[in-house]
Amino acid sequence: MSQTVEVKPPPARDERIARRSPVARLLTRPEVGALLGAIVIYIVFFVVAPPFREPSSLSSVLYVSSTYGIPAVAVALLMIGGEFDLSAGVAVTSSALVASMFSYQFTANMWVGVVVSLVVALAIGFINGYLVVKTGIPSFLVTLGTFFMLRGLNLALTKQITGNVGTNDVSNIQGFASAQKVFASTFNIGGVSIRITLLWWILFVIIATWVLLRTHFGNWIFAVGGSAPSSRAVGVPVNKVKIGLFMAVGFMAWFTGMHILFAFNTVQSGIGIGNEFIYIVAAVVGGCLLTGGYGSVIGAAIGAFIFGMANQGIVYAGWNPDWFYFFLGALLLGAILLNNLVRKRAEAMR
Amino acid sequence: MTVSVEEPTTAAPLVRLTDAGKNYGNILALQGVTLEVSGGEVTCVLGDNGAGKSTLIKIIAGLHQHSEGTYEVEGQPVRFTSPREALNHGIATVYQDLAVVPLMPVWRNFFLGNEVRKGPRMDIAFMRGTTKKELLDMGIDLRDVDQPIGTLSGGERQCVAISRAVYFGAKVLILDEPTAALGVKQSGVVLKYILQARERGLGVVFITHNPHHAYPVGDRFLLLKRGRVLGYYRKNEVTRDELTGLMAGGTELEELSHELEATGGAAAAAAHVLEEEVHELGIGHGAPGAQ
Numbered sequence: 001m002s003q004t005v006e007v008k009p010p011p012a013r014d015e016r017i018a019r020r021s022p023v024a025r026l027l028t029r030p031e032v033g034a035l036l037g038a039i040v041i042y043i044v045f046f047v048v049a050p051p052f053r054e055p056s057s058l059s060s061v062l063y064v065s066s067t068y069g070i071p072a073v074a075v076a077l078l079m080i081g082g083e084f085d086l087s088a089g090v091a092v093t094s095s096a097l098v099a100s101m102f103s104y105q106f107t108a109n110m111w112v113g114v115v116v117s118l119v120v121a122l123a124i125g126f127i128n129g130y131l132v133v134k135t136g137i138p139s140f141l142v143t144l145g146t147f148f149m150l151r152g153l154n155l156a157l158t159k160q161i162t163g164n165v166g167t168n169d170v171s172n173i174q175g176f177a178s179a180q181k182v183f184a185s186t187f188n189i190g191g192v193s194i195r196i197t198l199l200w201w202i203l204f205v206i207i208a209t210w211v212l213l214r215t216h217f218g219n220w221i222f223a224v225g226g227s228a229p230s231s232r233a234v235g236v237p238v239n240k241v242k243i244g245l246f247m248a249v250g251f252m253a254w255f256t257g258m259h260i261l262f263a264f265n266t267v268q269s270g271i272g273i274g275n276e277f278i279y280i281v282a283a284v285v286g287g288c289l290l291t292g293g294y295g296s297v298i299g300a301a302i303g304a305f306i307f308g309m310a311n312q313g314i315v316y317a318g319w320n321p322d323w324f325y326f327f328l329g330a331l332l333l334g335a336i337l338l339n340n341l342v343r344k345r346a347e348a349m350r
Numbered sequence: 351m352t353v354s355v356e357e358p359t360t361a362a363p364l365v366r367l368t369d370a371g372k373n374y375g376n377i378l379a380l381q382g383v384t385l386e387v388s389g390g391e392v393t394c395v396l397g398d399n400g401a402g403k404s405t406l407i408k409i410i411a412g413l414h415q416h417s418e419g420t421y422e423v424e425g426q427p428v429r430f431t432s433p434r435e436a437l438n439h440g441i442a443t444v445y446q447d448l449a450v451v452p453l454m455p456v457w458r459n460f461f462l463g464n465e466v467r468k469g470p471r472m473d474i475a476f477m478r479g480t481t482k483k484e485l486l487d488m489g490i491d492l493r494d495v496d497q498p499i500g501t502l503s504g505g506e507r508q509c510v511a512i513s514r515a516v517y518f519g520a521k522v523l524i525l526d527e528p529t530a531a532l533g534v535k536q537s538g539v540v541l542k543y544i545l546q547a548r549e550r551g552l553g554v555v556f557i558t559h560n561p562h563h564a565y566p567v568g569d570r571f572l573l574l575k576r577g578r579v580l581g582y583y584r585k586n587e588v589t590r591d592e593l594t595g596l597m598a599g600g601t602e603l604e605e606l607s608h609e610l611e612a613t614g615g616a617a618a619a620a621a622h623v624l625e626e627e628v629h630e631l632g633i634g635h636g637a638p639g640a641q
Contacts, residue, residue, distance in 0.1 A: 216465035226451035233449035234463035
């Protein structure tokens with residue numbers, strides 16, 4: 001056994017494995033439950049809500065989906081790695097506030113604020129991760145703590161600095177236009193306006209999926225979520241992987257915060273609360289196990305898409321929006337149940 | 351990854367502990383252990399629960415550091431601060447829980463922590479093929495290296511863990527109770543792999559509380575009891591029955607037999623069997639191990 005040993009390719013087909021149809025193989029994927037759920041929900045709205053059929057409606061559904069789907073990419077990775085982040089929703093707001101207020105107060109180029117905000121967001125992720133791995137306290141509790149702290153900081157510091165609950169308009173600051181191009185521009189394809197966040201979302205999903213399935217780091221993410229002690233025993237740097245995942249959530253929160261800032265020019269300090277649950281739900285609907293070690297980023301993207309469809313579809317269907325959260329909850333519960341059912345079926349099939 | 355197993359170039363054994371001990375605060379978990387492991391040799395560590403077996407392997411594996419005595423690898427004194435460091439010295443540990451991630455495919459588990467890279471990504475085709483081949487060399491013909499390792503039988507999982515350690519250049523294999531949770535047949539399979547590893551020139555430390563498993567494969571036997579060495583024998587210095595007797599701790603067995611007798615009924619019958627065993631062993635006290 002040395003490097004020169006030729007590895008013979010294993011026989012193409014083992015006679016002990018019954019031929020499985022491509023459909024059966026597809027059903028073992030973690031995201032398939034979410035995919036079926038998304039198709040059902042799409043059909044329902046397509047039937048009951050005529051405006052839903054317009055291409056422009058699909059575009060706005062995808063836009064809403066992307067603003068939740070971008071953080072959900074990292075939240076899904078983190079959940080596969082066995083941890084939660086309840087502070088992700090308000091960290092989005094914190095990022096936007098920091099960039100906005102830094103550039104405004106120091107009359108700095110907008111990009112300086114953007115970079116400072118990135119550093120702050122990564123630091124929040126690092127602190128979350130560091131506290132979790134060093135104390136061994138469940139991430140649910142650690143990030144619940146940082147969630148409340150950030151929520152308080154967002155409001156208190158914004159009021160202290162601007163004397164208001166929102167930030168000042170930053171659209172006149174140098175660098176705003178170019179930053180807006182990157183984070184919040186709109187363009188037309190065939191008469192349908194597309195928000196740039198959709199492209200970023202797709203890009204992030206592709207990168208994250210590639211990392212998860214094709215790189216050693218992805219292997220480690222599955223491993224630390226599946227069994228941290230086992231991973232440690234074979235030399236996987238468990239703490240670094242987990243801290244890295246929390247920082248990835250920080251990065252995505254920053255990106256989303258930048259979009260909000262450059263889409264609206266001002267930031268209200270109280271927004272973002274509750275969104276962390278939507279990111280988590282998107283990941284879970286997408287097939288991520290709450291206990292870690294199993295899941296998919298594509299699934300989380302489909303989960304965010306389901307949320308986007310429900311969010312916009314109810315409006316298009318002309319239903320009383322007061323019922324939105326009830327419908328949303330029911331839809332999500334249904335998707336999770338369907339997901340579970342499919343997964344059990346698929347596992348029995350193996 | 352070079353995996354050639356060479357004969358030790360120095361005369362020093364691969365692993366040598368001299369008077370090693372470990373305290374946890376004021377608790378003396380292990381005292382005065384002297385142990386040698388050479389290539390092509392199986393050293394069995396026997397002892398009941400709480401004898402200090404786990405503490406001993408944790409020291410050798412680099413999870414804990416010894417607080418007394420010396421620990422040498424190929425003649426060099428060492429003090430490992432992590433399992434990774436021990437691994438770099440060729441000391442690999444196969445834990446009771448096997449350090450596998452049940453939900454992950456066999457090949458991902460096989461290469462976990464040692465992924466073969468091709469630029470930024472993993473060389474998946476190579477890793478799949480190698481896993482299949484290495485397991486085949488160990489006599490395990492897996493249907494599908496993509497199946498989650500949790501779906502394999504206990505013996506198969508054990509063997510995946512052993513062949514993984516061998517593939518990654520282990521010179522010393524520490525096996526922590528590999529047969530504890532297995533049935534008779536599966537245990538036999540694992541014992542076969544232990545012998546195979548010995549044939550390949552590896553030093554094996556085989557931890558068990560079952561002398562019937564230890565005796566056929568072992569070259570040296572270290573008996574531990576309550577953190578102290580009860581005996582250290584070469585195979586020609588001890589018989590299986592003596593080993594069994596020492597393991598069981600004769601007097602305690604007799605006490606148990608009396609207690610059972612006092613309870614009456616089926617327990618008394620069991621006590622009778624115990625006494626017969628003690629008699630058959632012909633050492634005045636002792637009985638089969640905990641299993």
